[in-house]
Amino acid sequence: MVSRKTNWRTIFESWLNPGKWLPCQCWQCGQALWGDSESPFTNLLCYSCEVNLPWIRTHCLRCAQPTLNPSQFGCSACKNFPTWHLDECHSVLRYEDSIRESLLSFKFSQQERLRKLLGTLFHEGLMIKGVELTGPLVPVPLSNSRLRQRQFNQAQLLALEIQRHISTLCLPKTNPITRKIQGSSQATTLNIEQRRKNVQNVF
DSSP, X not given: OOOOOOOHHHHHHHHHOGGGTSOEEOTTTOOEXXXXXXXXXXXXXXXXXXXXXXXXXXXXXXXXOBOSSOOTTOOTTTTTOOOOOOSOOOOOBOSOHHHHHHHHHHHHSOOTTHHHHHHHHHHHHHHHHTOOOOEEOOOOOOOHHHHXXXXXXXXXXXXXXXXXXXXXXXXXXXXXXXXXXXXXXXOTTXXXXXXXXXXXXXX
């Protein structure tokens, strides 16, 4: 007769990992996930949502607008602006549909848990492009009044998640590089030219 000894440690560890006994949900469509894939989006996105992500494969290296002919000298969207204060600019996903909804929910609806999904999306997008980032990671600061209203700085939370994926980035405990010295108008209703004026002399 074979003796079957109960491995209580294995049972305990399985209960600590709810993905093994309780399905997660896709963060976009709500479909049940069982965490049985090797994708970086395991327990985050279902297969259908993952394969339909609007990745930007090539973009202007000056303003990050999608383009078939990437260049550091500008594209039709930015070539009329001779003064540019960035060495390079990268974007990984088109701002549309579920991506737009996730970003707005993260920023304005206090859906802080979305930082894990957004950080993973950013990291995977850079991996697809073969972009390596090093140096300080500087989240855009909020004014004190906006921080009190929102209760958190979404840029700071996202930066922490990105640093978790990319060890070559350094996120200072304090932000000595930039700070917001005056308030600005809500930008959601402003066009691109109004947004440029809205942030002049603010940081």
